[in-house]
Amino acid sequence: MSKADKTKQFIIEKTAALFNSKGYTRTSLSDISEATGLTKGSIYGNFENRDELALEVYKFNSGLLTKNLSRSFGKDFPTALDKLKAFVAFYRKNWHFVFANGGCPIMNAATESDDTFPHLKNQVKISFEEWMKRISTIITKGQKSGEFNPEISAQEYASLFIMLVEGGILLSKTTSDEKHLNLALDKILKIINKEIQKIPS
Structure with a gap:
């Protein structure tokens, strides 16, 4: 990367947790300056305005989440069933990290934007x-391979899973009690086992 690109990346990484915890609209230029150790002039020299930086930080934060989630859908989990259960396990294992960095960046941005x-x-x-x-692609592949019930809607279950995860995170973070997220994840596992997985005849 060029020196300018490195500086931009430095600013993004240094302010990633700040934007996610304090808010994309409430984080001030002074906050950014304090987090990076750079002057306001230097920050504006790399980004047109605070909103441009906020968008780049969101892309960085959501990209990290996507990258980590992608491991659950990778080659280490060969079947569609394995991948869905690994998706649940990801949140079970990583909720400490998610909460420590301000919560789910997608949900946080959604509620304030x-x-x-x-x-x-x-x-x-x-x-x-x-x-x-x-x-939904994983569920569809499971249907084609004969693992999953062919009559269910992959899109509807994908939407339901996201609603349960995001709701669980919201309640757990607000109450500082992980039981709400675990309850949501337990529900997803029950749905996978009883509604999505094809029951042998």
Whole structure:
């Protein structure tokens, strides 16, 4: 990377947790300056404005989540059933890290952007669509391989899984009690075992 690109990446990485915990619209230029040790002029020399930086930080934060989740869908888990259960296990094992860094970056951005930050709202929409597509693709492959019930809607279950995970994270983070997330994850496992997995005749 060029020196300018390295500086941009430095600013993004140094402010990633700050934006996710304090908020994309509430993080001030002074906050960014303090987190990076750079002057306001230097920050504006690399980004047109705070909103541009906020968008790049969101892409970085959501990209990290996607990268880590992708391991659950990788070659280490050969069957569609293995991949879905690995998806559940990811949140079971990594909730400490997610909470320590301000919670789920997609959900955080979704709740605060709404109509006040349309460009961020659009990026969040893209993230959710990609997430649902990834899960529904796994379910569809499981249907084609004979692992899963061929009559279910892959898109509907993908949407349901995301709602359960995000709701569990929201309640657990708000109450500082992991039981809500675990309850949501337990429900997903029951759905996988009783509704999605094909029951031998």
